[in-house]
Amino acid sequence: MAKVINELSLTKELIKIPSVTPIDGGAIALVARHLKSLGFKCTMLEFKDKNTPTIKNLYARIGKTSPNFCFAGHTDVVPAGNIKAWDVGPFSGVVKNGKIYGRGTSDMKGGIACFIAAVSEFLNDKKKFKGSISFIITGDEESVAINGTKKVVDYLKKKKEKIDFCLVGEPSNRKVMGQMMKIGRRGSITTYVTLSGTQGHVAYPHEACNPSTPLIKILDKLKSMVLDKGNANFQPSNLEITKMATDSNADNVIPSTASATFNIRFNNKHSYASLKKKISSVTQSIANKYKCKANIEYSETGVAFITKPGKTIQLMSKVIKQITNKTPVLSTTGGTSDARFIKDIAPCVEFGLVGNTMHKVNECVAVSDLKKLKKIYYKILESYFH
Numbered sequence: 001m002a003k004v005i006n007e008l009s010l011t012k013e014l015i016k017i018p019s020v021t022p023i024d025g026g027a028i029a030l031v032a033r034h035l036k037s038l039g040f041k042c043t044m045l046e047f048k049d050k051n052t053p054t055i056k057n058l059y060a061r062i063g064k065t066s067p068n069f070c071f072a073g074h075t076d077v078v079p080a081g082n083i084k085a086w087d088v089g090p091f092s093g094v095v096k097n098g099k100i101y102g103r104g105t106s107d108m109k110g111g112i113a114c115f116i117a118a119v120s121e122f123l124n125d126k127k128k129f130k131g132s133i134s135f136i137i138t139g140d141e142e143s144v145a146i147n148g149t150k151k152v153v154d155y156l157k158k159k160k161e162k163i164d165f166c167l168v169g170e171p172s173n174r175k176v177m178g179q180m181m182k183i184g185r186r187g188s189i190t191t192y193v194t195l196s197g198t199q200g201h202v203a204y205p206h207e208a209c210n211p212s213t214p215l216i217k218i219l220d221k222l223k224s225m226v227l228d229k230g231n232a233n234f235q236p237s238n239l240e241i242t243k244m245a246t247d248s249n250a251d252n253v254i255p256s257t258a259s260a261t262f263n264i265r266f267n268n269k270h271s272y273a274s275l276k277k278k279i280s281s282v283t284q285s286i287a288n289k290y291k292c293k294a295n296i297e298y299s300e301t302g303v304a305f306i307t308k309p310g311k312t313i314q315l316m317s318k319v320i321k322q323i324t325n326k327t328p329v330l331s332t333t334g335g336t337s338d339a340r341f342i343k344d345i346a347p348c349v350e351f352g353l354v355g356n357t358m359h360k361v362n363e364c365v366a367v368s369d370l371k372k373l374k375k376i377y378y379k380i381l382e383s384y385f386h
């Protein structure tokens with residue numbers, strides 16, 4: 001009989017490792033150790049960049065035939081924040097009043113523990129299933145996300161590793177288990193605009209050129225533009241201004257530069273190119289009118305994508321309904337996740353724990369939710385390999 005792993009004890013074990021991104025602290029090795037004990041073949045994948053530390057990642061697989069059902073997750077966590085504001089140690093994994101506390105319980109060590117526990121029970125019960133189960137476990141989702149899933153996906157592509165479906169264990173439910181499954185995400189692009197004019201005395205504006213004036217007009221025009229009205233799968237695209245500044249440090253000086261940063265979360269009606277065209281045309285025409293020079297830079301952090309609801313999503317919905325008594329909404333809301341990379345090699349869906357405490361002090365999940373999630377994952381495997 002293969003050994004059975006308990007989801008609560010594994011969550012605790014993982015919480016006790018302070019794997020604050022990009023530090024691994026042995027979290028990936030711990031996951032690999034458990035998976036090896038279940039018979040998985042584990043491949044450690046380390047990647048680094050010029051300016052980043054080495055990031056540890058893991059690809060593990062059991063079985064040689066298809067279909068290959070993959071679970072994806074990250075072991076790195078965000079910093080604890082104000083430690084004094086926590087009721088318990090952020091890396092203690094204390095259980096209190098039916099909840100387990102600690103940084104990463106919800107996002108997303110609890111999810112990883114539940115899937116490993118589910119797999120251990122599944123292998124124990126159905127030693128001979130047809131297909132493969134695999135894991136992509138990475139270490140830099142919460143930071144720059146360049147040496148984690150992105151490069152693991154490149155590696156898997158090169159190795160021609162076929163993944164038929166991928167379940168990402170991010171906390172997809174806002175308040176209660178079963179509420180929501182994420183079947184795609186909006187895209188994200190950040191724009192940095194700097195306008196250059198001519199510095200001068202505020203009392204002699206005709207002898208200067210204040211770049212703040214056109215900048216305000218540009219931001220107003222962009223912000224009041226209706227990008228779209230959304231569609232069945234996506235909410236409307238939205239622009240938010242996040243930073244504004246000038247280089248003046250006196251109250252009576254017209255600045256020579258004025259700059260702003262804004263981010264657009266966009267749906268599948270737009271691409272980087274179509275948005276950049278819009279932004280650039282508004283910016284350049286207003287800047288020209290005011291005789292200012294405009295410099296525009298972009299940071300592209302993800303395009304909009306969607307996994308068309310098919311057989312596997314239906315099967316998952318049904319299982320979630322069975323265990324939680326709720327039919328999950330198929331949503332594309334929220335921030336970006338590593339699903340944006342995995343979607344290039346496999347249809348991808350996110351379902352995990354309740355996320356209302358993620359990234360906050362006293363991050364926690366109900367012990368009963370861990371049990372529910374493990375059951376859901378188990379039943380998904382059971383019906384997928386039926």
Ligand SMILES: [Zn+2]
Nearest residue numbers: 107108141170
């Ligand atoms: Zn996460």
